[in-house]
Amino acid sequence: MHCDTIVLGAGIVGVCTALQLQARGRKVVLLDRDQPGSGTSHGNAGLIERASVIPYAFPREVSRLLRYGLNQQSDVRYSLKHLPKAGPWLMQYWRQSGSKGLAKATQAMLPLIEKCVSEHDLLAEPAGVTGLIQDSGWVEVYRTSADFDKAQRDAAALAAYKLNYRVLDKHQVHALEPGLHSDVVGGIHWLDPKTVSDPGGLTRGYAELFVQRGGTFVLGDATRLRATAGQWQVESQKGLIVAQEAVVALGPQARAIFEPLGYRIPLAIKRGYHMHYAAKHGHTMQHPILDSIGGYVLAPMVGGIRLTTGIEFADSDDPINEIQLRRCEERAQRLYPLGPRVDAAPWLGRRPCLPDMCPVIGPASRHKGLWFNFGHAHHGLTLGPVSGRLLAEMMTGQQPFTDPTPYSAERFN
Structure with a gap:
């Protein structure tokens, strides 16, 4: 199965990334080990948190x-x-939470927060989930x-x-x-x-819209992604999927891909x-x-x-x-x-x-065609559509609606 882009992870962030890329002309395959909206996207408080500036x-x-x-x-x-393992990360989080770090994170996140409701609105109506x-x-x-x-x-x-x-x-x-x-x-x-009133149902509704518009969803183990001959490949229940680009939108499981590739991201x-x-x-x-x-x-x-x-x-x-x-x-x-x-x-x-309170959205600098979209902390549901839009704009050469620099993986490397 050949496509332009494989999106790994069918939580709210991955589904919305697939939709945003699809809307910009990309042939996309969405892959997850479970059905869309089965993981963290299923169990949150259901807030599209425009007030959380x-x-x-x-x-x-x-x-x-x-x-x-x-x-x-x-x-x-x-x-x-767990404290000995978590201690170094908590120290980073504590340092970043000082007045300067918090002000920096606030300014970085504001463009995403400001558009979170309107980007959901653009998907909810055609997906038939406004109820x-x-x-x-x-x-x-x-x-x-x-x-x-x-x-x-x-x-x-x-x-x-x-x-x-x-x-x-x-x-x-x-x-x-x-x-x-x-x-x-x-x-x-x-x-x-x-x-x-049903965050998992909302995610599934968006995924159904993706399929209705010609996208493909398949079950498979995203951690088996590999680069071969300048392309990205992953096995699925429908066979081998091959693409020029891959997006890691696996939320808490993202480490299983980026860490073996040498990226030191404190997730x-x-x-x-x-x-x-x-x-x-x-x-x-x-x-x-x-x-x-x-x-x-x-x-x-x-x-x-x-x-x-x-x-x-x-x-x-x-x-x-x-x-x-x-x-x-x-x-x-x-x-x-x-x-x-x-x-x-x-x-x-x-x-x-992530300890600086911002997600990773953007390219994996040392691997052509690999992109990241994870680390949204408490606001995955809130930021799924808008972060998907930002990444899709970057991947398709459009002018990003905001400067993506604060979300670069390179800030940790």
């Missing part, structure tokens, strides 16, 4: 670091045996006046980004989400983001969990709700109310550990009236993260 930085406050050191928090948990997307934003809620006051100051500090939001007093936040516990004192309603994994719950009788959640102090999101999904946890630092292949999920679950039960668990077991996802 400041990247998720490593905490700098000594008091927070001390709390995390005790390993009793609900938003971040670590495996003690999975809501434009009513999401809400962060607070239980103490001190936390609520700080949240208002933090929101006001983002004035330069011209984000749309509403400050909700106690009466307003309970009118918006009547099921909230009475001790919630207020909230911030972010209006620019859109939300998705790490932040693990996270989700569980669905039935809604208690008489309560219908209308918006995703963030408990920013607890570090989890409750979101109305097609499978029930989804609780998505924060960060777990552990080996990628470690078995599921319910400690963090149970901590979040305990807090969430005091925030909103959740019914029983719906899923037989927790879902475990792996977020691919």
Whole structure:
């Protein structure tokens, strides 16, 4: 099977990259070991996060670091045996999260964040999945006046980004989400983001659009990619695929390709969990709700109310550990009236993260025809279409809509 480009990975980033290349005239084969949207793209909080203009930085406050050191928090948990392995990466992340590094990452990510909603819109309508997307934003809620006051100051500090939001007093936040516990004192309603009630379904819808437009999806082991006679080849269930170009959009599995080729890219994994719950009788959640102090999101999904946890630092292949999920679950039960668990077991996802808080988007400089698009951390769903567009523009010789330099793999080599 011959094509112009093989896209490796059928998560939201890979599917959108395939669509963007296809729209620019490339014959594309999309390859994954599982069906589209089966990995990390399946299990997130469903936010197309237009309001997240400041990247998720490593905490700098000594008091927070001390709390995390005790390993009793609900938003971040670590495996003690994993710390020696994760330590060097965490130090890089901590250094990059200083004021200069965070400002640099913010400016680098802003062009992508600004276009994230509009690029999804361009795909959702022809894919017939607009019913999975809501434009009513999401809400962060607070239980103490001190936390609520700080949240208002933090929101006001983002004035330069011209984000749309509403400050909700106690009466307003309970009118918006009547099921909230009475001790919630207020909230911030972010209006620019859109939300998705089935992230995996959205990804599959985009993949179906790719196939409808003439693309080919095949099952295969992307890690068997090899360069032969100036071409890229990989085996699939439909036979050998040969192309002039290959795109590595494998998220947390990208290391299996770039590392043997000699690229020193500090890709790490932040693990996270989700569980669905039935809604208690008489309560219908209308918006995703963030408990920013607890570090989890409750979101109305097609499978029930989804609780998505924060960060777990552990080996990628470690078995599921319910400690963090149970901590979040305990807090969430005091925030909103959740019914029983719906899923037989927790879902475990792996977020691919880089210490400077920017993804890798662009060419593999030492291998002709090889391209990278991975490392989107907490914002894979948000940035899939727009990062796919940027890479497609680079690959087809178009003028990129923004300077791609901040996302170059060479910044690490």
